[in-house]
Amino acid sequence: MDCKLQLVGVQSSLEMGSLNDGSMHDLEDESLFSPANVARKAQSISATGNASFPTILSTSGDKMLRNRVYRSLKTVVFSNKLNLLMPFGPLVIIVHYLTGHHGWVFFLSLLAITPLAERLGYATEQLAFFTGPTVGGLLNATFGNATELIISIYALRSGMIRVVQLSLLGSILSNMLLVLGCAFFCGGLVFHRKEQVFNKGTAVVNSGLLLMAVMGLLFPAVLHYTHTEVHFGKSELSLSRFSSCIMLIAYAAYLVFQLKSHKDLYLPLTEEGSQNGEGSDDDDEAPEISKWESVIWLSIMTAWISILSEYLVDAIEGASKSWNMPIAFISVILLPLVGNAAEHASAIMFAMKDKLDISLGVAIGSSTQISMFGIPFCVVVGWMMGSPMDLNFQLFETATLFITVIVVAFFLQEGTSNYFKGLMLILCYLIVAASFFVHEDLKDDRFLKR
Template identity: 85%
Template sequence: MKMDYKLQVGVQSHLEQMGSLDDRSMHDLDDECLYSPEMDAQKTQSADSHERVSLSGSLAVGGSKMIRNCVYKSIKTVVFSNKLNLLMAFGPLAILVHKMTAHNGWVFFLSLLGITPLAERLGYATEQLAFFTGPTVGGLLNATFGNATELIISIYALKSGMIRVVQLSLLGSILSNMLLVLGCAFFCGGLVYPGKEQVFSKATAVVNSGLLLMAVMGLLFPAVLHYTHTERHAGKSELALSRFSSCVMLLAYASYLVFQLKCQKDLYAPIDEEGSQNGENSDDDDDEAPEISKWESVIWLAIMTAWISILSDYLVDAIEGASEAWNVSIAFISVILLPIIGNAAEHASAIMFAMKDKLDISLGVAIGSSTQISMFGVDAIPFCVVIGWMMGQEMDLNFQLFETATLFITVIVVAFFLQEGTSNYFKGLMLILCYLIVAASFFVHEDRSSTDESKQPQT
């Protein structure tokens, strides 16, 4: 009986174990049905979608934050890095004074102060863009955008029928670049390097001097034709000659660009102290890097140009009122005051490069700007003649006898100082003193043409 009881108990326990195994297997089968491969794929896809949503959201937040940081850094670099930019506040103040009062003298003065840092920052943005375009194209961009302020002021004056102001301001830009800007560059460079004479390429100086003499010839013949009373068609021959000469001068400068950029590239390479040409890959430039990107430079150029255009409109409208309020001739304001403000970029660039012993670039900025104003299209006397032709304004190349003689003597003096291919602080001082003589001459000079022009009713 005991054996039967033990056998019965053993069989029962064995059956219970078998039942528990079956239950476990059933649970395992249920788990396999619940966690099928399709369910795993769905869970994986849902997890991936959640990750993508979170990743795209983080990228959007990070991208907008990055853009804000770039904008803040660009504004900090361009606007807040120079104490001169504090004068930018005078631009809106000039507009406010114009709207609330009729004090043209203050409007003119505040507009001048407001344009000054803009002109300098315009040159800065151009220099940054030159890092991406190379030294040759960069030099042309620097000279072109450096004169953008004069171009904008001239177009607004031409639109207002103030032809004489356009002529005198462009003439003043040439005189300022050749005497004041180049003189300051020579002087500051000579003070930084007092024990040696800085050198520059004589080939560049000779060609630019020749172009300037050609420009003087284009300005001289209409004046001679006027004062000798030898026109075949009175009142028409002088204007026709001016327009024809302007087209020829534009063609001459276009040929010069082809000659400089294509045919004689090595001729205009910078030279070192021993007089040998270094080429464009100088080791001195390795430590320099752009502070803003290429597109930032382009955007800042557009912003500065637009703001200068707005202030130039108020500046031109206030010229005559400022002349009466200050008891100063329009000729002095146009030839001396306007170019000094407009050439702020050239002043800063030329002096900076001269102090770094890169006198070829300083020469290109100063003399190259004068060449562009006198002969080239977008910021030049011939361009304004052609634009006036399109606008119905009879602007010619007759700059009157006093102004033409001043330009002719200035070009001769500068060509004499450049003939040796060297510079020092004494040559710079002589050029600055020559500019003071020119400024004093225009201070005591009364331009009858601008006086009569200001009395004519505006159409």
């Protein structure tokens, strides 16, 4: 047996030697590398490749695209239980055309827009991974307010100026009291053994902008109620449009201040209170969808919210009569609760991760953006539409906003938060909600469609 194995080994080694020798001789043989052979082999390889490679690449590319779309749908649409409300969107259209019952259309629209607003915030958060914390906070506030702005533009186009004013006012009150209060409260419960800290300097800047917005709303109201207009019915509108342009300029300067000249002030604070651009928790987090997937989902959600907002606005007056509920309460309390779903979820989530600067950027930043950009923008858009949208929000509403800004500025002055401060803000919001429930607004033609 051993002899046979040795013979086999010798034979194999001889064969390998003969192959090596043959290969050496082949290398020296010029006929193997003649131009004809090379061209023939290249042609055969090219023919084979042209037949197989595009098919393989096309099949694999389609499969990868399908997998990516499925993974994106699974992450964005099927990962959140709140998305169970999304089928109410098509139901709104069906109920509108079959029954025309404004109460049901309004209620179903609220349910359908709620998950869309939350998913809009989610897509913005994913996009923020690629833009950094400062730009991310600005994007979160911007797209978080997209729902309110879309609803306002549809209402403005329908001539429902008072609904626009009240819904934007309600968004500011909701962000400053309810959203920020819930963030402070939930963060304080999670980190109950310490006080959470945030950048006091940025909070002071935002408080100053909010007070400037109150000034812009206060003077037209005072001018109206003191009857001191030079040109009755015109001076108030002219002052509102001029003040709106000034507020838009101020907000543009604030963006330059925040994103360019003093962007170091807006870096998040660490636990020790020092400014650091890279938080320790950020290293453990990664985006769940890509940048372009985030942009695509933002476009889809915004378009769908726009469609549903038209049905929502058309049903406001009918819902008020059907439910025997003041339009002021619906506009100031119910509409912002839906529109602020994204900010609400984001602010609480970041506060529970001890990222209070981002929570403040979402809540207070959103209020600042609505007051310094959203309201003046609607005045300018109404000006272009020929609609007399002004900054006279009436005395009761302006006083409510002024007191709210003072209370929030007082809570922010120390640069710390705890669950008790959050509870106080939430209770203040309940007082505001009760006040608007018993408040009878002026029955003027600004509620009616033109």
